[in-house]
Amino acid sequence: xxxxxxxxxxxxxxxxxxxxxxxxxxxxxxxxxxxxxxxxxxxxxxxxxxxxxxxxxxxxxxxxxxxxxxxxxxxxxxxxxxxxxxxxxxxxxxxxxxxxxxxxxxxxxxxxxxxxxxxxxxxxxxxxxxxxxxxxxxxxxxxxxxxxxxxxxxxxxxxxxxxxxxxxxxxxxxxxxxxxxxxxxxxxxxxxxxxxxxxxxxxxxxxxxxxxxxxxxxxxxxxxxxxxxxxxxxxxxxxxxxxxxxxxxxxxxxxxxxxxxxxxxxxxxxxxxxxxxxxxxxxxxxxxxxxxxxxxxxxxxxxxxxxxx
Amino acid sequence: xxxxxxxxxxxxxxxxxxxxxxxxxxxxxxxxxxxxxxxxxxxxxxxxxxxxxxxxxxxxxxxxxxxxxxxxxxxxxxxxxxxxxxxxxxxxxxxxxxxxxxxxxxxxxxxxxxxxxxxxxxxxxxxxxxxxxxxxxxxxxxxxxxxxxxxxxxxxxxxxxxxxxxxxxxxxxxxxxxxxxxxxxxxxxxxxxxxxxxxxxxxxxxxxxxxxxxxxxxxxxxxxxxxxxxxxxxxxxxxxxxxxxxxxxxxxxxxxxxxxxxxxxxxxxxxxxxxxxxxxxxxxxxxxxxxxxxxxxxxxxxxxxxxxxxxxxxxxxxxxxxxxxxxxxxxxxxxxxxxxxxxxxxxxxxxxxxxxxxxxxxxxxxxxxxxxxxxxxxxxxxxxxxxxxxxxxxxxxxxxxxxxxxxxxxxxxxx
Numbered sequence: 001x002x003x004x005x006x007x008x009x010x011x012x013x014x015x016x017x018x019x020x021x022x023x024x025x026x027x028x029x030x031x032x033x034x035x036x037x038x039x040x041x042x043x044x045x046x047x048x049x050x051x052x053x054x055x056x057x058x059x060x061x062x063x064x065x066x067x068x069x070x071x072x073x074x075x076x077x078x079x080x081x082x083x084x085x086x087x088x089x090x091x092x093x094x095x096x097x098x099x100x101x102x103x104x105x106x107x108x109x110x111x112x113x114x115x116x117x118x119x120x121x122x123x124x125x126x127x128x129x130x131x132x133x134x135x136x137x138x139x140x141x142x143x144x145x146x147x148x149x150x151x152x153x154x155x156x157x158x159x160x161x162x163x164x165x166x167x168x169x170x171x172x173x174x175x176x177x178x179x180x181x182x183x184x185x186x187x188x189x190x191x192x193x194x195x196x197x198x199x200x201x202x203x204x205x206x207x208x209x210x211x212x213x214x215x216x217x218x219x220x221x222x223x224x225x226x227x228x229x230x231x232x233x234x235x236x237x238x239x240x241x242x243x244x245x246x247x248x249x250x251x252x253x254x255x256x257x258x259x260x261x262x263x264x265x266x267x268x269x270x271x272x273x274x275x276x277x278x279x280x281x282x283x284x285x286x287x288x289x290x291x292x293x294x295x296x297x298x299x300x301x302x303x304x305x306x307x308x309x
Numbered sequence: 310x311x312x313x314x315x316x317x318x319x320x321x322x323x324x325x326x327x328x329x330x331x332x333x334x335x336x337x338x339x340x341x342x343x344x345x346x347x348x349x350x351x352x353x354x355x356x357x358x359x360x361x362x363x364x365x366x367x368x369x370x371x372x373x374x375x376x377x378x379x380x381x382x383x384x385x386x387x388x389x390x391x392x393x394x395x396x397x398x399x400x401x402x403x404x405x406x407x408x409x410x411x412x413x414x415x416x417x418x419x420x421x422x423x424x425x426x427x428x429x430x431x432x433x434x435x436x437x438x439x440x441x442x443x444x445x446x447x448x449x450x451x452x453x454x455x456x457x458x459x460x461x462x463x464x465x466x467x468x469x470x471x472x473x474x475x476x477x478x479x480x481x482x483x484x485x486x487x488x489x490x491x492x493x494x495x496x497x498x499x500x501x502x503x504x505x506x507x508x509x510x511x512x513x514x515x516x517x518x519x520x521x522x523x524x525x526x527x528x529x530x531x532x533x534x535x536x537x538x539x540x541x542x543x544x545x546x547x548x549x550x551x552x553x554x555x556x557x558x559x560x561x562x563x564x565x566x567x568x569x570x571x572x573x574x575x576x577x578x579x580x581x582x583x584x585x586x587x588x589x590x591x592x593x594x595x596x597x598x599x600x601x602x603x604x605x606x607x608x609x610x611x612x613x614x615x616x617x618x619x620x621x622x623x624x625x626x627x628x629x630x631x632x633x634x635x636x637x638x639x640x641x642x643x644x645x646x647x648x649x650x651x652x653x654x655x656x657x658x659x660x661x662x663x664x665x666x667x668x669x670x671x672x673x674x675x676x677x678x679x680x681x682x683x684x685x686x687x688x689x690x691x692x693x694x695x696x697x698x699x700x701x702x703x704x705x706x707x708x709x710x711x712x713x714x715x716x717x718x719x720x721x722x723x724x
Binding site for chain 2: 142170258276277
């Protein structure tokens with residue numbers, strides 16, 4: 001990706017004479033864009049408009065729904081469900097940090113140290129995707145079962161006393177606690193962190209490390225001053241790819257959590273399918289989207305990287 | 310930020326696009342991402358178009374909306390059912406009772422297991438039914454409260470009694486006249502579902518459980534009790550335990566039951582509200598006891614000796630899954646003949662022997678005994694008099710009540 005395999009085509013081929021520009025050639029990029037734009041229009045823009053409309057409607061199933069510009073739905077939804085919003089951000093944020101802490105060393109290892117094992121480790125990272133998301137999450141219920149070895153070990157090491165004190169677990173169990181939900185989120189989104197990190201790290205020219213060594217930088221200084229700054233695009237896109245879906249996830253909270261771990265995704269699902277309060281569900285989705293957009297904008301501005309890939 | 314013109318790309322944007330094409334690498338940068346998202350937000354902001362998309366009122370036509378019945382011409386019926394709700398032979402490919410039906414009547418059954426959840430299925434068929442269109446299904450199976458909602462909305466068709474002689478004669482009296490469909494004008498029961506208390510003997514470790522009160526109050530079970538995320542089952546069992554009748558309760562009674570459950574949630578007694586996934590929690594012992602569906606328990610009991618169930622003295626809830634013919638279904642008569650077929654004792658017995666739910670057909674016991682003696686004597690499948698007397702149904706709710714009650718229950722379960 002970093003090296004150009006062929007020279008870029010000349011910008012304007014109309015050097016001699018005032019030949020009219022070849023129209024077809026100029027339009028080609030737009031024709032190529034058309035399927036993508038149509039796709040976005042039908043599956044993104046239209047649903048968004050529909051959803052925006054739903055969020056300001058009032059009514060019931062029997063009487064139908066009408067747009068009444070009832071913007072109070074937004075305020076009502078936010079004031080009723082702000083704890084779930086805060087929780088979503090906290091859980092997704094924690095999971096993202098954990099993913100970064102776990103993923104960075106692994107991506108570094110794959111990129112620089114794995115040698116001929118590189119492909120094998122990559123496969124190991126991607127392999128869990130071959131099974132269903134649901135099955136993988138359910139497997140955690142067996143791993144973390146109350147009477148299982150993991151919880152037994154954590155108990156005898158008194159780890160659970162600490163997490164209990166932090167409010168992450170309740171009593172002698174891990175399942176149906178915030179810790180289980182965060183673990184599930186971390187596990188399920190880890191590959192989304194590792195892959196962009198790996199792409200970023202792999203592109204770093206090994207000679208830069210040598211140069212840093214020649215300039216008497218210790219390994220740690222090399223990492224701090226050379227490797228990490230150059231991998232920032234991967235860090236940024238990895239955290240985005242982890243945080244955004246994790247904040248909207250509801251499966252982990254549903255299967256691994258309890259009543260006090262429900263996230264905003266669960267609220268939206270319940271409002272939409274169970275309570276049949278479509279306006280509130282739509283308003284909640286928009287608030288979530290806006291919140292994520294704001295946070296991401298702020299984050300990208302502060303991260304100080306220009307490239308995202 | 311530059312001015313965004315929705316109908317025309319700005320010169321800078323066109324230039325940027327061309328540059329990115331001609332440079333060989335379409336660079337996605339921070340700025341382009343920010344600009345794109347701002348543009349997207351503005352495009353959505355075209356609020357003028359929003360008022361165009363209201364949802365029309367449900368057509369409330371009494372008796373449903375028929376389509377031309379092609380039953381005579383097209384010998385087929387499209388039957389949508391829940392997963393694992395039909396007998397299967399050993400090869401796993403054939404449904405013996407359905408094949409008998411085809412053999413006898415010449416009507417081919419297109420059997421689809423595409424219902425997994427009442428709420429989700431409602432979301433799936435709602436657009437077509439609200440718009441007065443055919444769903445492509447002639448026969449669907451829905452739990453009573455949703456069946457009641459569809460009848461209320463006028464989205465299902467009235468059945469023709471002349472096509473249903475066996476169903477009329479053999480429907481067990483317990484199910485004859487629910488308040489949401491008096492006299493069964495629109496629906497017939499596919500199977501009944503009893504809600505009981507299931508427990509894991511090993512996990513209980515000698516703790517005695519006899520009632521919902523034990524589940525909610527016994528401190529030895531703290532954090533090891535499960536309730537169902539199905540509002541009517543969890544609240545219904547609690548109402549019974551409080552001495553109220555789920556078939557006739559007030560909003561205050563409902564609030565009292567929610568408050569009682571809330572107290573148990575607050576002190577950490579209830580671990581989770583679950584859907585079908587409670588079965589794994591129970592077999593692993595993470596749940597010592599939980600509110601459970603009897604059909605599952607029959608199966609779990611067969612697999613694990615630790616699992617058993619009990620019927621509280623205060624009684625238990627029975628709901629039903631019901632066969633309905635949606636509006637504009639094209640093979641109504643064929644669908645009715647299929648309903649009637651399953652009310653003959655022999656096919657009903659074969660089905661009951663396989664799926665272990667409450668059989669709604671009278672006179673099945675003798676037929677079932679020929680196939681499976683144990684099943685015939687299992688009160689969870691063929692309820693005896695004492696069992697039937699303890700069975701209760703949840704009263705139907707108006708649409709306002711339904712929203713209100715579901716909202717309160719959602720708050721209880723965390724959102």
